[in-house]
Amino acid sequence: MKLSGNTIFITGGGSGIGRALAEALHRRGNRVIIAGRRRAQLDEVVAANPGMASVVLDVADAASVKRVAAQLIADYPELNVLINNAGIMLPDEADGALDDTLLENTVTTNFVGPLRLTAALVEHLKTKQDAVIAYTTSVLAFVPLAPTAVYSATKAALHSYVLSQRFLLKESGVRVLEIAPPWVRTDLMNSREAEAAMPLDAFIEETMAVLGTDTDEVLVENAKALRANPGVGEHDLVNGFNAQMTPILRSGAY
Structure with missing residues (x-):
C-alpha cells in the first residue's frame, strides 16, 4: 500500500488500534478522516492531530x-x-445460554457493518488510483479464543469474506488487505495493562512497515504462528491455546 498522499477513512478511529493507525498515517502526509460513535472521543483525537477530520458513525446502524x-x-x-x-469484543458463554443482545451487537458491528460500509463505497473506490479496502480482523480468526467465541467467529467470517472480495476485485485496481493483529494492549477486554499483550506502539510501528509492502495480509511477527494454524493439526493448537488463555481471562488476572 502507498503510505502517503492518500485520503483515508478509518472506522473505530477514536481509540486503540484505530486511533494509533490513524495518527501514524496522518504523520505520513495522508488526509485522514476518523469515525466512531462518540463525538467527544473523536474531537479529542482531532484536537491532538491538527488537519485530521472526523465523522460520527455507528457501523451497526444501516x-x-x-x-x-x-x-x-x-x-x-x-x-x-x-x-x-x-469492532467490539466481549466475553460470552458458548457452553451455555448466549446473551442475545451481545450476539446481535457483536455480529452486526464486527461483520455486517464493515460489509455494508464497503458496499456503499466500493463503486467510488473503483474510480480512484491506489485504492485500498482494508479490514482489521484478528489472529482469533484462525485460532478462536473460547471465552470470546462470538467475537472470534465474526473475525473468521470477515477473513472468509476478504478472500472472496479480493478475488472479485482483482481486475478492478482496488486492493483488498487484511490486518490481523495479535493480542495488543488496548481497551478491548481491558487489555491496556496486560503484560502478555503486544505494546500498541510496537504493533503500529511493525504494522506500518508491513503495510508499505505489496502483501495482502498485514501480519506482525507475533501473529504469524497463529495465522499458520489452519490445517490438519489445528485442533491441538486451538485446544492448547485455550487451555492456557481461558483461565487467565476468566480470572481477570492479566
Whole structure:
C-alpha cells in the first residue's frame, strides 16, 4: 500500500488500534478522516492531530452507514482508502445460554457493518488510483479464543469474506488487505495493562512497515504462528491455546 498522499477513512478511529493507525498515517502526509460513535472521543483525537477530520458513525446502524458514505463521497471526493477497523469484543458463554443482545451487537458491528460500509463505497473506490479496502480482523480468526467465541467467529467470517472480495476485485485496481493483529494492549477486554499483550506502539510501528509492502495480509511477527494454524493439526493448537488463555481471562488476572 502507498503510505502517503492518500485520503483515508478509518472506522473505530477514536481509540486503540484505530486511533494509533490513524495518527501514524496522518504523520505520513495522508488526509485522514476518523469515525466512531462518540463525538467527544473523536474531537479529542482531532484536537491532538491538527488537519485530521472526523465523522460520527455507528457501523451497526444501516441508516448511519448510508448517510456517512454519501457524506464522504461528497466532502472527500479523493477518498481512495477505506480501513474497516471498528469492532467490539466481549466475553460470552458458548457452553451455555448466549446473551442475545451481545450476539446481535457483536455480529452486526464486527461483520455486517464493515460489509455494508464497503458496499456503499466500493463503486467510488473503483474510480480512484491506489485504492485500498482494508479490514482489521484478528489472529482469533484462525485460532478462536473460547471465552470470546462470538467475537472470534465474526473475525473468521470477515477473513472468509476478504478472500472472496479480493478475488472479485482483482481486475478492478482496488486492493483488498487484511490486518490481523495479535493480542495488543488496548481497551478491548481491558487489555491496556496486560503484560502478555503486544505494546500498541510496537504493533503500529511493525504494522506500518508491513503495510508499505505489496502483501495482502498485514501480519506482525507475533501473529504469524497463529495465522499458520489452519490445517490438519489445528485442533491441538486451538485446544492448547485455550487451555492456557481461558483461565487467565476468566480470572481477570492479566
